[in-house]
Every structure is written in structure tokens, then in C-alpha cells.
Amino acid sequence: MNKFRSAGIIFIFGLIYFYGVNLKAQSSTTLVVDVNKAVQMALRNNEQILIAANEVDAANARIREAWADAMPKIMFNSLYTRNIKQPVFFFPDPRTGQQRAFRIGSRNAYVFTLTVEQTLYQAGKVAKGIRAAKLFKKFNSEGFRAVKSEVIFSVKKAFYTVLLNQQLLEINRQSLEQQYRHLVNTRKLFQQGQVSELDTLRAWVDYTNLQPQVIRAENNLRISKNELKKLMGLKLHQPIQLQGALDFEPTDGLALEQILNEAMNKRPELKQLEFQASILKENVGITRADLLPKLFFSGTYQNIAQSDRFDFGDQGLQSTISGSVRLEIPIFNGMRTYAKIQQAQIDYQNTLYQIEQFRDNLKIEIDSILSRLKEAEKRVMAQQQAIKQAERALFMAERRYNEGVGTQLELGDAILALNVTKTNYVQAVYDHEIAMAELEKAIGRE
Numbered sequence: 001m002n003k004f005r006s007a008g009i010i011f012i013f014g015l016i017y018f019y020g021v022n023l024k025a026q027s028s029t030t031l032v033v034d035v036n037k038a039v040q041m042a043l044r045n046n047e048q049i050l051i052a053a054n055e056v057d058a059a060n061a062r063i064r065e066a067w068a069d070a071m072p073k074i075m076f077n078s079l080y081t082r083n084i085k086q087p088v089f090f091f092p093d094p095r096t097g098q099q100r101a102f103r104i105g106s107r108n109a110y111v112f113t114l115t116v117e118q119t120l121y122q123a124g125k126v127a128k129g130i131r132a133a134k135l136f137k138k139f140n141s142e143g144f145r146a147v148k149s150e151v152i153f154s155v156k157k158a159f160y161t162v163l164l165n166q167q168l169l170e171i172n173r174q175s176l177e178q179q180y181r182h183l184v185n186t187r188k189l190f191q192q193g194q195v196s197e198l199d200t201l202r203a204w205v206d207y208t209n210l211q212p213q214v215i216r217a218e219n220n221l222r223i224s225k226n227e228l229k230k231l232m233g234l235k236l237h238q239p240i241q242l243q244g245a246l247d248f249e250p251t252d253g254l255a256l257e258q259i260l261n262e263a264m265n266k267r268p269e270l271k272q273l274e275f276q277a278s279i280l281k282e283n284v285g286i287t288r289a290d291l292l293p294k295l296f297f298s299g300t301y302q303n304i305a306q307s308d309r310f311d312f313g314d315q316g317l318q319s320t321i322s323g324s325v326r327l328e329i330p331i332f333n334g335m336r337t338y339a340k341i342q343q344a345q346i347d348y349q350n351t352l353y354q355i356e357q358f359r360d361n362l363k364i365e366i367d368s369i370l371s372r373l374k375e376a377e378k379r380v381m382a383q384q385q386a387i388k389q390a391e392r393a394l395f396m397a398e399r400r401y402n403e404g405v406g407t408q409l410e411l412g413d414a415i416l417a418l419n420v421t422k423t424n425y426v427q428a429v430y431d432h433e434i435a436m437a438e439l440e441k442a443i444g445r446e
Contacts, residue, residue, distance in 0.1 A: 031234070034243040035159045038232055042155045043148065045233025052140075052147040059137035066133035070126045072118040081109040106306035112317075114301040120325075123292035124285065132282040139275040145446070146268035151231070153441040157434055158228040163246045164430040165224045168423060169217035175419040176214055178394075179207045182411060185402070199408040206412045246429045248380045251373060251436065259366055259443060266444030267362060273355045280348040287344045290337045291330060299323040362442070369439045376432035383425035390418040 033041070043049055083105060090099045119126065186203040189195040226236055234240070264270065302320045305312040330337070397414035400406030 030239040030241050032241045032243060033232075035156060038159050038228065039152050039155050041232040041234075042151055046151050046231065048147050049144075049151055052144040055140045056137070056144050059133075059140040062136055063130070063133040066126075066130045069119065069129060072116055075115045075117075077111075077113045077115070079109075079111040079113075081111075083107050083109065107308045108306065108310060110303075110305040110312065110317075112303040116297075116299045118297045119294075120297055121293070121295040123289035123294065125289035128282045128285045128289070132279050132286070135275050135279045135282065139272055139279065142268040142271040142275060145444070146272065148446060149268060149441050149444065152446065153437050155228070155231050156437040158224065158231055159242065160246065160430055160433045160437075161224045162221065162228055162242055163244065164426060165217065165221040166242070167246060167426045169214070169221055171419060171422045171426065172210065172214045172217045175415060176207070176210045178415055178418075179203070179210050182398070182415070183207045186408070189402075194404055195408075202408045202412070206415070246426060246433060248377075248429045248432060250377060251432075254370060254373070254439075256367065256370060259370075259439070260363060263362055263366060263443045264359065267442070268444055270355070270358055270362065270444075273351060273358055277348060277351040277355060280344065280351055284341065284344040284348055287337065287340045290340075293330075294328045296326045296328070297323070298326065366439070366442050369435055369442055373432065373435045373439065376428050376435055379428035380425065380432060383421060383428055386421045387418070387425055390414070390421040394418050 086105045086107070088101045089104060090101055092098065093100050183200075183203040183206075186195060186200050190197060190200045225240060229236055229238060229240065300320075300322045302322075303317040304320070305315070305317045394411075394414040394417075397406055397411045401408070401411045
């Protein structure tokens with residue numbers, strides 16, 4: 001028995017170990033993503049997208065709710081009454097003229113009622129409510145597009161930031177390696193008596209001063225990767241590897257007027273304001289309908305039974321059918337409805353002002369983005385030439401130093417200049433990519 005128990009324990013621990021190893025292996029599998037895959041993962045997993053999608057579903061439910069006001073309302077009620085003492089009615093005695101009490105009814109009373117109510121006329125209030133609900137769905141759909149556009153931009157920006165930090169780390173590592181090779185070379189020259197001890201110390205200081213930059217670049221890369229993982233809906237311990245690089249592609253043919261026309265037709269926030277204005281316009285009509293008469297129909301089918309026993313009595317269920325039409329004419333409510341109409345009209349007018357304000361701001365936003373695009377392109381072109389010159393300057397400084405005609409300061413400045421030039425180039429390409437992503441978001445492209 002003990003042998004079987006021991007074997008079972010070993011088997012259980014073996015399973016735990018096996019699944020633990022598998023989970024660890026799965027969590028350590030590196031996920032390779034490009035910018036498009038990162039965007040798609042974010043659109044599937046991002047909480048903001050899921051919330052916006054639920055808002056669209058809620059708008060569909062509101063449409064069904066608005067249609068319910070046009071449908072008949074059917075209700076069934078049942079009532080059982082136990083008369084501990086039957087009801088009493090008083091009638092005058094024809095002989096004496098005095099009031100006499102008479103008990104009526106039975107111990108048990110049953111009432112079953114089926115009621116139908118239908119709105120016949122509400123001055124167009126129901127139809128306007130349905131139209132407003134449909135407009136609200138379009139409003140939420142544009143809200144979903146706005147959230148989607150924001151998520152796409154955030155993911156692209158985070159993705160490009162990781163690429164930027166990767167290249168900055170590589171640049172700083174290259175500078176550190178160059179400075180280390182220079183340090184080793186300076187020490188050899190010092191041993192040969194060709195340079196002074198001061199040159200060796202200066203080379204060591206320059207080398208150690210570059211180390212914090214590498215450490216900072218590594219930390220920035222780790223932080224930017226975590227931000228990208230969060231947007232993609234990944235766990236922070238999930239390793240990722242990015243496909244792609246910050247490559248410059250010139251943007252030609254970006255006409256301001258053409259872009260503005262596209263933005264006016266596609267920008268989701270602007271479309272939302274336009275749908276909001278339409279909703280508020282319908283709301284003015286809905287509120288004004290409260291000043292007009294309303295007509296309703298109501299029909300009732302009822303079954304009634306009474307008995308001293310727990311049954312429907314000798315007569316069984318007795319049916320009654322009735323119908324009625326109710327007319328409501330508002331006369332005076334303290335001017336409350338007129339005040340509501342005025343508020344609705346002001347809300348509608350304010351939304352029209354907001355639309356014009358948004359259009360003006362959109363023009364400024366797009367013009368600013370295009371300016372930043374042109375600026376980034378010029379910086380990229382300038383830095384491309386500057387890198388070639390900085391590399392040549394470093395080559396000449398190293399040769400002059402090795403020949404004994406150059407100085408340590410000259411060489412250190414050349415290494416630093418190449419580092420700064422490469423950094424400026426990568427930053428310019430990054431700014432260009434971010435500006436393009438901002439332009440797509442400003443236009444309303446997905």
C-alpha cells in the first residue's frame with residue numbers, strides 16, 4: 001500500500017514539474033512582432049477598444065428601447081383575495097327607513113386581467129425618439145473609431161519609440177567600443193613613450209563617461225518595451241522582438257487642401273459632433289411635442305370568480321371586456337415645457353459652435369503636422385550628409401593621433417561629434433515617423 005502511495009506522490013510531483021517547465025518555456029518564448037501585428041494585437045486586447053465596442057452594443061439596445069414606445073404594452077395580472085369577513089353594504093329598510101347592513105360576496109375571490117395599451121398619437125414624439133436613438137448609435141460608432149484611431153496611434157508611437165531606443169543604445173554602444181579601442185591604443189602608445197600619461201587618463205575618463213549613457217539607453221529601452229507590451233495586452237514578463245527599423249521614406253504630394261477635405265469627411269471626433277447636433281435637434285422636437293395633445297388606447301379582458309370553497313364556484317369564471325380611448329391635452333404646467341424647449345435649443349446651438357471651432361482647430365492641427373513633417377525631412381537630409389563628414393573626421397583624427405600630430409582632445413571631440421550626429425539622424429527619422437502617424441490620426445484614417 002505504501003509503495004502505491006509513494007508512486008502516486010512521485011507521479012503528482014512529476015506532473016507539477018512537467019507543467020511548470022512547460023509554462024516557463026511558454027513564457028520565455030520570444031514574440032516577434034512588426035508594427036502591423038502590434039496594432040492588431042492591441043485592437044484585440046486593449047481595454048479601451050473593448051469599452052468602446054460595448055458602447056456601440058448599448059446604442060443598439062437603445063434603438064430597441066425607442067421602438068418599444070411604438071409597440072403595444074400587454075400585461076397580465078392575477079389577484080386572489082381571501083375575505084375573512086365579507087364586505088358590508090348598507091341599504092335603507094323600506095318599512096322602517098333605517099339603515100341595514102348586508103354582507104355580500106364569498107370567502108374567496110379570483111380576478112385575472114389581461115390589459116393592452118397602445119399609443120395612437122404623440123405628436124411625432126415616438127418617431128423622433130427612434131431617429132435620435134439611431135443617430136446615437138452612429139455617434140457611438142464614431143466614438144469607437146476615435147478610440148480605435150487613438151489606440152493605433154499610441155501603439156505606433158510606442159513601437160517607434162522602442163526602435164528609437166534600440167538604435168540609440170546601439171549608437172552609444174558603438175561609441176563606447178570606439179572609445180575603448182582608443183583607450184587600449186593610447187595605453188600602448190604610452191608604453192612606447194609616444195604619448196603622455198595625461199592622454200591615457202583623459203582616454204579613461206572619456207570611456208567611463210560614456211558608460212552611464214549606455215546604462216541609461218538600456219533602461220529607456222526596457223521601459224519603452226513595457227509600455228508597448230501594455231498597449232498590446234501582453235504580460236510584462238513576455239519577451240518581444242521587433243521587426244523593422246527606423247527607415248526614412250520621403251513624403252511627396254501632401255497637399256494641404258486635399259488633406260483637409262479628407263479630414264473634414266473622416267475625422268471621427270468631428271463626425272461625433274455632427275451626429276450630436278442632429279440628436280439635439282431631434283430632442284428639440286421631442287420636447288416641443290409635450291405641448292401637443294396625445295391619444296392612447298387601452299383594452300381590458302377580465303375573468304372573475306367567487307366561491308366559499310377553493311374553486312371557481314358554481315358559476316365558474318365570468319368574463320368582461322372593455323376598451324377606452326384617453327385624450328391628454330396639456331394646458332398649463334408652470335411654463336416648464338417652454339423652459340425645456342429653450343434649453344434644448346441652446347444645447348443644439350452650442351454644438352453647432354463646437355463644430356465650427358473643431359474645424360478651425362483641425363486646420364491648425366494639420367498645418368502644424370505638415371510643418372513638422374517638412375522640418376523632420378530637412379533634418380534627416382542634413383544629418384545624412386553630416387554622418388559621412390563626422391565619420392571622415394573621426395578617421396582623420398585617429399590617423400593624426402596615431403601619427404603623433406593630433407591630440408587626445410581632438411580625437412575625443414571627433415568621437416562625440418559622430419555620436420551626436422547619428423543620434424540627431426535617428427531622432428529626426430523618429431520625429432518624421434511620429435508626424436506621419438499623427439497625420440493619419442488627424443485625418444481619421446485607420
